[in-house]
Amino acid sequence: MQQTPLTILTGFLGSGKTTLLRHILTQNHGVKITTIVNDFGVLNIDEEIISSQGGTQIALANGCVCCTIGDDLGRTLHDVMSRTLLPERIIIEASGISDPARIAAFTYVDRSLKLAPILCCVDSSAYLKQSNDIHLADTMEKQVRAADIFLLTKGDLLGDDASKQFETAFAPNLNDRPFYWSVQGQVDLSLLFETDNNQLTPEHAHDPTLLETAQPYLHTKLVSYSGHLPPINAQTVKDNIATLGPYVLRAKGVLTDDDGAYIYQYASGRSDVERSNSLDPSNHFVILCSREVDLTETIFAHFSEKSVI
């Protein structure tokens, strides 16, 4: 069954969610995204790129749609998923006080949705104050706990030194989850989810442009590894990747096991296996890591040792 990936965008009021969404909606990424937002008035989208506008919905020229949550997120999501033309991705802008885990649970009870990495915007100029506010701390903690990827915002207000200090202060929250700085909503979208322009394919291994486009937004370095794997059970791949967890940002391969060919994908803590008879297995595997450490041998040795079915 075709599953629509659902990205939850969480973060406090003023943390930059709307700015990021505006960036996502207006980029030429080739993905027909439907965003569900609190209020599209504040998105302030250029009229030039709006193709039509109704009471609770705006359609953009690039195929993206933007609709409002209204009173009932579940119903809105149901409406979006009941349309003839399904979105290729849904992004929900969670309200500043919502627990993203509540929204994530929707994907566990609906076969047509799959949970994509949860994005959390963190206002670097306000986070420390907010996280010490007894009225807000527990709500913020839930959002940080649920996140898969952090986007640190408003670093331009802090300046370089203070940004570095903030990274150090925020680091204990990371638990090996990646973070990127984003100024005015600018971020390489391929870091957040797959786009037409920038899908991670085996052919992308060591693709210098991928690294280049990513670099300016990263304080951590990005390295990719690739190689061929013998027939390997999908569960084994999952287990191995989980062991390497802290280092791995994304992974992808077209692999085989006893049941035939499958595409394996990994992004921010989640493995995804899709089987198809029409696949031509290359047994090529690529891993994108967030640390500049030479793991090539370790990684593939790791797989080879355990890959006997």
Added chain:
Amino acid sequence: MITIFHARSILTMNPGQDRATHVAVRDGKILAVGMKEDAAKWIEAWPADTKLDERFADQVLMPGFVEGHSHLMEGLMWDYIYVGFYDRMGPDGKVWSGLKTIEAVTTRLKEFDDARDDKSAPIIAWGFDPIFFGDRRLNRDDLDAVSTQCPALILHSSLHIVNTNSFIINEAGVDANNNSEFIRRNDDGQPTGEFLGQVGLFMAMRATGLDLLAAFSKPHVLENFASVAQRAGVTTATDLANSLPEDAVKGLCAATERREFPVRLVIAYSGNAAEAEDGIKRLKEVAPLQNDKLRMNIVKLVGDGSIQGFSARLKWPGYENGSPNGLWYIEPDRLNKLILDYNKAGIQIHVHANGDETIDAVLNAFEAALSAHSHPDHRHTLQHCQMADRAQFKRMKALGLGVNLFSNHIFYWGDAHIEQTMGRDRANRLDDAGAALAEGIPLAIHSDAPVTAIGPLFTAWCAVNRVTSTGQRLGGDAQRISVDEALEAITLGAAYSLKMDSEIGSIEIGKLADFAVLSHNPKDEEPEKLKDISVVATVVGGHVFMNDTSSD
């Protein structure tokens, strides 16, 4: 034409004339109030077609009750099977007995299924509250025993949890993977059938097309709501809140324009999901559509969740049983902004604030908003306000705020509050009407139907007696209020909270002819009996609505 209603006695709630037996009505309004001698003079002086209506000569008239915090959702719930713990009267006057065990719940549903022809249609029930059943949770096996051939779903009284049978779970493909705190699981990791938040309703909608709220704007929902309210003696009720979409407004206008519609409705705009600018605009748009039985002129904001659902925001030391603190339903910063903007625009604001942390946040917001833009008669009101302490009541007084307390909680969840949510110390001050009046704060009390049954005399009984369902008393004499004060809270007090006290809430010349007709005089009865007084009829704008209750 003039009609003179004769009653055994009339509680006017007008301190200038507290004794009367006759009230004259013309054009839906009160023309005169007096004793038998006065009525004799009226008949002599007034036109020949003046009619003396004697049908309530053995009964007691009060101003029609005002339910200051209810939801039209009550009218929708009666489309489904009631499985609550306490007896409850439906729109047709039938009393559904409360169910004291989970087996009784499944038995009622099974009987429903056995009696019907189409066994594939969904079975939907409402009003269930797990807090009364200790460790025994309702699970999918219970509902599978009802049916495995159709979707079966029970909506909890909190409206925030549902139980389903395996039919829905299997259709949705929920399995042992994907750990989520919103999907309860057994030791094997399999879902137990209990789903928290909006997950269960979403699942049922996606997997089986079941949509509980689809009928919400159908005319019968309004009719059912109005009937339930009317049977309880209510002549003005509220819907807190409503996002006022086009079709809902049309339905409201059509229903209330009919003379036969038995209640006046006050609808609050639901402010949480929209910017103040949009809310102000919408209220302006609908203002010309109001009629004498329909007001749409206030805004409602929701600060937190419920105490019994552990989703209210509590101050230190938090929940008695160690549950994590509850949820903001709105960012405190956004609450500040919305209250500032609506207050600036001169729109009356009602804010749901259950826990004491939320009450603080709301008081801070009002303090800032009223310092920026002063409105001497703003009548902004805290709704529920269940955990307020004396210091908070004093701040309300200083800011000129009113309060509408959720007194029914004392009976329904008082025991649970002592044992699980807040402990005895704080439960003693739960819905502290005594403190509100002692501080001179305008007071109303409410049911929050469908969360609890609509019934102002019962609500008054709760505020007067302060006893829980097991007979424990919350607090001391300082927290209790007198019968007179409670009767004022369910009439003039609630009317004041809606800025309608110049039109309703007492029986005096010039006001609308809205009455509750009672079997007994509440002032003559023991305070413990207040809830047992029957409502015989109501009068709305001079039009009589008889209760044909046939429950006994």
